Structure formats: C-alpha cells, structure tokens
Amino acid sequence: xxxxLLFIHHRNMNVYxxxxxxxxxxxxxxxxRVQQVDLSDETKDSKQNDDLPSPDYEFNVWTxxxxxxxxxxxxxxxxxxxxxxxxxxxxxxxxNMMNLNKQNKLYxxxxxxxxxxxxxxxxxERIRNKVxxxxxxxxxxxxxxxxxxxxxxxxxxxxxxxxxxxxxxxRMLTEFDKRFLYCRKSSPSSxxxxxxxxxxxxxxxxxxxNIDLLTITSCRGIMEEREPRLKGLFQNNSHPRPHLFIxxxx
Numbered sequence: 566x567x568x569x570l571l572f573i574h575h576r577n578m579n580v581y582x583x584x585x586x587x588x589x590x591x592x593x594x595x596x597x598r599v600q601q602v603d604l605s606d607e608t609k610d611s612k613q614n615d616d617l618p619s620p621d622y623e624f625n626v627w628t629x630x631x632x633x634x635x636x637x638x639x640x641x642x643x644x645x646x647x648x649x650x651x652x653x654x655x656x657x658x659x660x661n662m663m664n665l666n667k668q669n670k671l672y673x674x675x676x677x678x679x680x681x682x683x684x685x686x687x688x689x690e691r692i693r694n695k696v697x698x699x700x701x702x703x704x705x706x707x708x709x710x711x712x713x714x715x716x717x718x719x720x721x722x723x724x725x726x727x728x729x730x731x732x733x734x735x736r737m738l739t740e741f742d743k744r745f746l747y748c749r750k751s752s753p754s755s756x757x758x759x760x761x762x763x764x765x766x767x768x769x770x771x772x773x774x775n776i777d778l779l780t781i782t783s784c785r786g787i788m789e790e791r792e793p794r795l796k797g798l799f800q801n802n803s804h805p806r807p808h809l810f811i812x813x814x815x
C-alpha cells in the first residue's frame with residue numbers, strides 16, 4: 566500500500582534591476598539576489614571569459630538555499646525559478662547563476678535551463694544557446710544566454726528544470742478524484758483486483774496550503790473499519806479516513 570505526501574515551498578521576491586523587473590513571487594519561485602553587470606567594464610574578471618556571444622543585458626543572479634530563513638535551511642542550491650519583464654523584443658540577455666551547487670558533469674553532458682514567455686511562447690523549451698559551466702575560485706558558475714522573442718509586454722521565465730507547481734498538483738489530484746470516484750463505494754465485497762484510491766488532507770502548510778495524503782492499493786483485504794484519526798491531523802471530520810486492510814500496513 567502506497568502513501569504519498571505532497572509538499573510545496575515558497576520563496577517570493579520582486580526587484581527592479583538594470584531597467585528590468587525580476588520576480589519569483591509565484592508558486593515554486595526561487596530568487597535570492599540580482600546584480601547588473603556593467604557591460605562597459607573592460608576590467609571584468611578574465612576568469613569569467615566563457616566565449617558566449619556579447620549580450621544586450623547581463624546580470625549576476627543568486628538563488629536561495631533550500632528551506633531558506635527557517636531552522637531547516639541547508640546548503641542545497643540547485644533550484645532556481647524566476648521571471649523577467651521589461652525587456653526589448655529580440656534583445657540578448659546573459660545570466661550568470663552565481664551560487665549553485667557544483668554540477669559540472671550535468672551541464673557538460675547537455676543539461677540546459679528551460680525558458681518560456683507568457684504571452685507568446687507559453688510552452689517550456691530548453692535553452693538552445695550554449696551554456697557555460699565553470700569553476701571560478703572554487704565556486705560553480707553557470708552562464709547562459711537567451712534571445713527574447715518578438716513579443717511586447719511579456720514575462721519570460723527561467724527555471725532549473727520542468728516545474729510542477731502546487732496548482733498543477735491540485736489539478737492532477739482533482740482529475741484523480743474524478744477518475745476513481747467509484748472508490749468511495751469500496752467495501753469487503755469489492756473485486757480484490759480493483760484499485761483502491763483515497764485522498765485526504767492530512768494538515769496544512771505554514772502558507773495555509775493543503776498537504777494531501779494519498780492511499781493507493783488494491784481492494785484485496787479491505788475491511789469495513791477505517792484508519793483512526795491522529796491528534797492534530799485529519800481534522801476534517803466530514804471526510805472519512807481510508808479503510809483498514811488485512812495484511813497491509815501504512
């Protein structure tokens with residue numbers, strides 16, 4: 566019998582820098598700091614010479630670590646997800662991710678960030694331009710360029726890999742609820758090979774979001790009795806707990 570817990574993290578930031586608007590103020594966003602690079606500065610550190618094309622905009626970007634500003638903060642810094650608005654169509658931007666965990670092999674073997682523009686190019690696509698992963702004084706630096714599409718007043722998002730937001734997760738679970746609606750009538754007389762699906766809200770996050778618990782198994786061994794309620798959890802008394810099963814443990 567399988568139980569899935571679904572979590573979400575929020576890292577929200579809005580900032581204007583170099584005439585552009587940067588934001589991570591959305592589901593799963595992560596942006597820690599932005600710094601404009603002076604393109605006229607000829608004394609720029611030669612160690613960052615990555616042979617990428619000359620950009621119209623250039624920014625150094627830092628991401629926040631996992632669980633930032635909480636007692637669970639740690640050194641993991643792989644996830645970044647932010648949007649940029651205010652750019653001119655057709656212009657080239659260069660982004661230097663300054664504080665990611667060392668992932669040279671990942672990017673040297675073809676990994677690239679993803680981008681999408683809303684409205685205009687809403688589907689996530691791998692950045693096609695060359696990326697430049699390198700170590701600078703022991704720190705991992707990932708540089709990449711992107712040419713903005715011929716769209717006005719749009720937001721372009723950049724992300725480490727395909728995001729799966731809380732809203733997308735909730736839509737998926739709602740579809741599961743509809744697909745397995747018959748499971749609400751599951752009983753000891755049900756076909757043992759029939760799928761058993763049960764969704765319930767275990768508790769809520771600090772942001773007030775549902776933390777769902779899914780129970781997925783077959784109807785083999787299903788009993789009339791249900792799982793007990795635990796103190797402080799599963800507080801929606803109008804929604805029953807899942808059935809107990811003979812020979813199956815959570």
